[in-house]
Amino acid sequence: MHSIFRSTTKYHVPLTATTSTVRYASGSSSKRWIARNLRDPYSKSRSTNYRSRSAFKLEEINQKCFRFLDEGDMHTVVDLGAAPGGWSQVVSNALGWSVSDVAGEANHTFDPLRLDEHTNENSGRGKIISVDLLPVQPIHGVHFIQGNFHHTNTDALIRQALHSENNPDGKADVVLSDMATNVTGNAAHDSQSSLTICESVFDFVCRHLRTASEKGRKHGGVVVMKYFEHPELNRFCREKLDPNFNAVYRIKPKSSRAESSETYFVCMGWRDPPASCV
Numbered sequence: 001m002h003s004i005f006r007s008t009t010k011y012h013v014p015l016t017a018t019t020s021t022v023r024y025a026s027g028s029s030s031k032r033w034i035a036r037n038l039r040d041p042y043s044k045s046r047s048t049n050y051r052s053r054s055a056f057k058l059e060e061i062n063q064k065c066f067r068f069l070d071e072g073d074m075h076t077v078v079d080l081g082a083a084p085g086g087w088s089q090v091v092s093n094a095l096g097w098s099v100s101d102v103a104g105e106a107n108h109t110f111d112p113l114r115l116d117e118h119t120n121e122n123s124g125r126g127k128i129i130s131v132d133l134l135p136v137q138p139i140h141g142v143h144f145i146q147g148n149f150h151h152t153n154t155d156a157l158i159r160q161a162l163h164s165e166n167n168p169d170g171k172a173d174v175v176l177s178d179m180a181t182n183v184t185g186n187a188a189h190d191s192q193s194s195l196t197i198c199e200s201v202f203d204f205v206c207r208h209l210r211t212a213s214e215k216g217r218k219h220g221g222v223v224v225m226k227y228f229e230h231p232e233l234n235r236f237c238r239e240k241l242d243p244n245f246n247a248v249y250r251i252k253p254k255s256s257r258a259e260s261s262e263t264y265f266v267c268m269g270w271r272d273p274p275a276s277c278v
């Protein structure tokens with residue numbers, strides 16, 4: 001069984017805890033945390049499928065938004081804030097790469113630096129470039145870059161990874177961002193960080209996203225980005241997203257905890273980059 005551990009005050013408690021493991025926890029907050037996870041269908045199913053609960057959010061977004069990841073011409077995806085790798089697993093699956101590593105066995109043999117040698121046996125299409133401050137265990141089809149998304153050298157590494165013989169213009173078909181800074185508990189500070197991330201992701205999109213016309217499809221050139229409510233977000237959406245995409249949706253997946261203000265912008269059909277992008 002694939003189990004992921006979360007640190008509590010005194011003990012490591014498996015997320016896949018069964019009622020028999022509840023006795024290892026101490027303190028009422030640990031008990032509340034375990035009880036919540038036992039009730040949570042997404043945490044339970046995570047033990048057999050994905051590395052993170054977040055993976056279900058992307059699955060749901062994909063289902064609600066024309067299954068954009070399943071389009072046969074979706075080849076190049078950038079996943080920003082990828083650790084521990086749930087979203088990258090969903091994309092790897094959608095692009096037809098083997099997901100045997102989800103069960104753990106392929107982690108020992110797969111070398112992401114030798115993607116070409118694995119192409120035949122896994123028969124996936126395209127490339128997923130995943131970025132995070134934290135390490136991500138190998139996933140088929142994923143080129144992982146450990147670094148700070150805000151740093152120019154990380155951007156240079158992404159640019160380099162995007163360019164290939166099969167992707168000569170070095171553009172991405174999809175940009176995903178589930179990035180979030182550590183929650184401080186200060187709502188004003190946390191939502192300000194979220195706005196800053198959204199603005200940086202938009203700048204990234206300006207540099208790296210393929211347009212709808214380059215794609216030849218109205219909904220081509222897709223961005224999914226997480227945000228937390230902020231008074232300035234409506235302005236950001238009105239000035240940056242609405243004019244530059246053919247459709248912009250705000251989606252709160254069922255798998256996102258109700259008590260969290262996290263929501264996702266799903267932007268489809270990147271128009272020709274605005275003057276402000278240059």
Ligand SMILES: C[S@@+](CC[C@H](N)C(=O)[O-])C[C@H]1O[C@@H](n2cnc3c(N)ncnc32)[C@H](O)[C@@H]1O
Nearest residue numbers: 052054081083084085086087132133149178179
């Ligand atoms: C909610 S987690 C992402 C979960 C992921 N989508 C999954 O399904 O496994 C947010 C991630 O954003 C990353 N992050 C936050 N700021 C970042 C930055 N400046 N550069 C790169 N990664 C960052 C964090 O390290 C964290 O792993």
